[in-house]
Amino acid sequence: METVTDLSLREIGVAASKVLGRPVEVRAESHIGRDLAVDSLALMNIIMELEDTFDISIPLDRLASVETAGDLSKLINDLRTRA
Amino acid sequence: MGLFDKHLAYRDAYKAIQQAGADPFKVRFDAVHSPTEGVVEGRPTILLGTNNYLGLTFDEEAIAASVKAVQERGTGTTGSRIANGSFEAHVELERDLAKFYGRKHAMVFTTGYQANLGVLSTLVGRGDHLILDADSHASIYDASRLGQAEVIRFRHNDPEDLAKRLRRLGDAPGERLIVVEGVYSMIGDVAPLKEIAAVKRELGGYLLVDEAHSMGVLGATGRGLAEAAGVEDDVDFIVGTFSKSLGAIGGFCVSNLDDFDVMRVVCRPYMFTASLPPAVVASTITALRRMIEQPQLRDRLNHNAKRLYDGLTALGFHTGPTASPVVASAMPDQERAIAMWNGLLQAGVYLNLALPPATPDSRPLLRASVSAAHTDDQIDAVLKTFAEVGAALGVIEPLKRARA
Numbered sequence: 453m454e455t456v457t458d459l460s461l462r463e464i465g466v467a468a469s470k471v472l473g474r475p476v477e478v479r480a481e482s483h484i485g486r487d488l489a490v491d492s493l494a495l496m497n498i499i500m501e502l503e504d505t506f507d508i509s510i511p512l513d514r515l516a517s518v519e520t521a522g523d524l525s526k527l528i529n530d531l532r533t534r535a
Numbered sequence: 536m537g538l539f540d541k542h543l544a545y546r547d548a549y550k551a552i553q554q555a556g557a558d559p560f561k562v563r564f565d566a567v568h569s570p571t572e573g574v575v576e577g578r579p580t581i582l583l584g585t586n587n588y589l590g591l592t593f594d595e596e597a598i599a600a601s602v603k604a605v606q607e608r609g610t611g612t613t614g615s616r617i618a619n620g621s622f623e624a625h626v627e628l629e630r631d632l633a634k635f636y637g638r639k640h641a642m643v644f645t646t647g648y649q650a651n652l653g654v655l656s657t658l659v660g661r662g663d664h665l666i667l668d669a670d671s672h673a674s675i676y677d678a679s680r681l682g683q684a685e686v687i688r689f690r691h692n693d694p695e696d697l698a699k700r701l702r703r704l705g706d707a708p709g710e711r712l713i714v715v716e717g718v719y720s721m722i723g724d725v726a727p728l729k730e731i732a733a734v735k736r737e738l739g740g741y742l743l744v745d746e747a748h749s750m751g752v753l754g755a756t757g758r759g760l761a762e763a764a765g766v767e768d769d770v771d772f773i774v775g776t777f778s779k780s781l782g783a784i785g786g787f788c789v790s791n792l793d794d795f796d797v798m799r800v801v802c803r804p805y806m807f808t809a810s811l812p813p814a815v816v817a818s819t820i821t822a823l824r825r826m827i828e829q830p831q832l833r834d835r836l837n838h839n840a841k842r843l844y845d846g847l848t849a850l851g852f853h854t855g856p857t858a859s860p861v862v863a864s865a866m867p868d869q870e871r872a873i874a875m876w877n878g879l880l881q882a883g884v885y886l887n888l889a890l891p892p893a894t895p896d897s898r899p900l901l902r903a904s905v906s907a908a909h910t911d912d913q914i915d916a917v918l919k920t921f922a923e924v925g926a927a928l929g930v931i932e933p934l935k936r937a938r939a
Contacts, residue, residue, distance in 0.1 A: 493892040500669065500688055509703050511664075511685035 456532075460506075460525040467501035468494075480522030488521070508532055552890075555870075556877035559888040569593055570782075570908040575885060581913050583903045584886035588860050589751050589822075589832045590908025591782035597821040604817035611812045617799065624816040631823055632787055636758055636773060640795035643787050643816075645808050647747055647776030648674040650786025653804035654743070654774055655714065656682035663709040664740075666700065668692065668726070670719055670895050672745065681804075685709070691719075691895065694730035701738040711740030717749030717760035721894050721902060723861030725753075728760050732769035743772040751780025751826050752860055757833055781822040783815045836860055836907040839914055843905055846918040851931035863889070863900045864921075871928050872899035878924035884917050 457480070465478035471494055484490045490498065499510050502524075508531045518524050539546070552559065566574040570590035573580045591597060604624065612619060625643060633641040644650035655678035659665050665684040667675060670691040679686040687704070690696040701711065713735055715726045728744065735742045746759035754762030757780070761770040771792060777785035788798075799805060811819075826832065837860075844858035852864040866872035869890060876888040879901070887902040894900050903917075925931040 491892055493897075496669070496688060500690065503687075503700070503703070507703065509685070509687055509700065511687060512679065513684070513686050 456529050457522075457525050460528045461521060463502060463505050464498070464521050464524055464528075467498045467505065470501060471497045478521045480520065480525065482521040483519060484521060484524065485519075502528060506532055552873055555873045557880055559873070559876055562880070562885065570906050571910075571913060573885065575880065578881075578883050580880070580883045580885050581909075581917060582885055583905070583909075583917055585906070586748070586779040586904045587782060587906045587908070588748075588780045588836055588904070589782070589826055589829075590906045591780070591822045591825060591832075593908075594782065594822060594825050596825060597782065597818040600821040601814040601818040604813040608813035610814070612810045614809055615806055616810045617806050619810070621810070622813060622816070624813060624820065625810060628816050628820050628823075629787075631820060632789055635756075635823060635827065636789040637767070638773075638789040638791045640791070641787060641789045642795070642798060642802075642805065643785060643811065644805055645786070645811055646784060647774075647778055647786035648677075649804040649808065650774050650776070650788055651675050651745060652678045652681055653802040654772065654788045654798070655679065655712070656804070657798050657802040658741070658743070658772070659684035659710060659712045664704055664707070664711045666697065666711060666713045666740070668715045670716075670721070671714060672716065672720060672747070673893075675714055675716075675745065684712070692724065692727055694727055694734050697731060698734045698738060701734065701740065712743060713740050714743045714745070717744055717746040717753060718859055718861060719895075720748050720861060721889055721900060722855035722863040722865075723748075723859035724856050725749075725760060725859065728764040728766055728770075732764070732766040735769060741771040742769055743774060744770050745774045747774070747776045747779060748861060750775045752833065752836065757826055757830070777815070777819045777822075780826060781819050783819045783822065785811050785815060785819060832907040836905065839905045839907065839909045839911075842911065842914045843903060843917065846914070847921060850918065850922050850925065852921065852925065860905045862903045862905060864903075866899045866901060867930060869899045871930055872901065874928050875924055875930055876901060878928065879920060882920045882924060884920050 461478055461480060465476055468476040468488060476488055482488055484495060503510050506528060510531060514527055518527060564573045564575060570587045570592050571582050573582050608622060629641040629643055644653055651674035659682055661683040663684040665679050665686045667688050668691055669688045687700050689700045715731055718725055744761050749759040751757045753760050761767045772788055772790045774788045777783045840860045841858045844854055844862045847864055848854045855863050866875060889900040889902045891897040926933040
């Protein structure tokens with residue numbers, strides 16, 4: 453069975469691939485800047501995609517503590533639970 | 536590990552750009568003779584990247600007022616207005632701006648960057664929501680980090696997307712401040728402000744428009760996009776700058792909201808920096824008056840903008856969606872963007888090289904800004920140079936050049 457973390461990680465991969473225009477394989481430990489080569493602008497665009505995917509607001513100020521795809525997945529899951 | 540190690544990728548990219556020719560981020564003008572003419576490495580150069588929309592940097596009355604002010608009041612205020620007090624001219628400029636915009640309150644900042652930094656970070660705080668157009672200027676993004684509000688972006692110039700994101704916030708507590716720009720500085724596109732104002736009316740919140748590149752450019756009297764779109768009553772705050780149409784430096788915010796003046800004692804980028812020097816305030820007061828007195832400058836500017844935009848489009852360059860005083864040509868890749876920029880500079884045309892991530896859609900751009908002071912001959916000379924350099928580098932088809 454797919455866990456919520458698996459789901460959000462998969463959707464992060466889908467959003468990143470769409471924004472970057474190249475296939476992106478995402479694991480929980482993938483570092484967003486170093487491993488995925490996502491710059492700050494691309495990350496904000498990926499966030500916008502994910503907001504639409506999950507129909508939630510992901511405030512940019514919450515990204516300060518996000519370094520890995522796993523961090524982002526956790527943030528999404530927290531926000532979904534809250535919603 | 537050194538302090539600068541985290542910036543090594545930028546250093547290497549910068550070095551590569553420097554090796555391709557002149558340094559686009561360190562162009563040195565040996566002389567500037569007028570709003571449109573300078574000298575670079577001994578070559579007479581047409582200035583086409585200065586945001587000097589009305590050409591008022593050399594306005595004789597503005598210069599005279601500035602000289603008089605520096606002689607009578609000295610070179611600087613040497614402190615902030617809350618600590619060292621205001622000069623009468625600071626108050627006069629605020630009065631003039633409030634009157635020009637037909638609003639109760641005006642506040643002057645030392646730069647346009649600080650105006651955004653100060654106003655945005657003060658208007659919304661913890662528990663509030665700051666809703667930004669995705670292509671907002673760096674000063675707006677930096678303001679979003681200085682304040683404590685929750686920051687949400689909506690897709691550039693997309694009122695439907697704005698509405699969707701506002702609805703998504705639902706009945707979450709806190710105020711909402713929507714921030715858009717009149718003219719976006721990179722490709723000169725204009726916000727769909729009528730539609731954005733309608734979204735605000737429907738879903739609530741406050742609306743702030745940064746008219747940095749549209750003051751003196753749009754609207755029957757030059758008040759900017761809010762005036763041009765006929766929605767001034769829906770716009771709660773206008774932020775602008777003196778460093779473009781008014782030919783100096785500084786920023787401002789005008790509003791009709793009660794208690795606006797409390798910002799003077801809570802807005803840190805206003806409180807903790809020195810106020811504008813007398814010479815700058817004096818030239819700005821005069822330039823504002825000259826701008827109001829001479830609506831023909833705006834007509835001339837729009838004529839020039841259209842001439843350049845139509846010319847570049849006909850040559851086959853990928854220009855922005857509308858003719859505006861900012862005319863950008865998207866380049867196929869960074870290498871040719873840099874080569875084209877160097878070729879133009881060598882041939883006596885100076886404009887701006889804009890590279891991702893400072894550009895929309897990660898495209899390198901050559902960004903021109905037109906002035907009312909440009910002559911038709913200058914614009915035509917620019918077009919000829921664009922055609923030659925563009926064809927030589929394969930950015931445009933040589934055939935198109937023959938047709939132009």
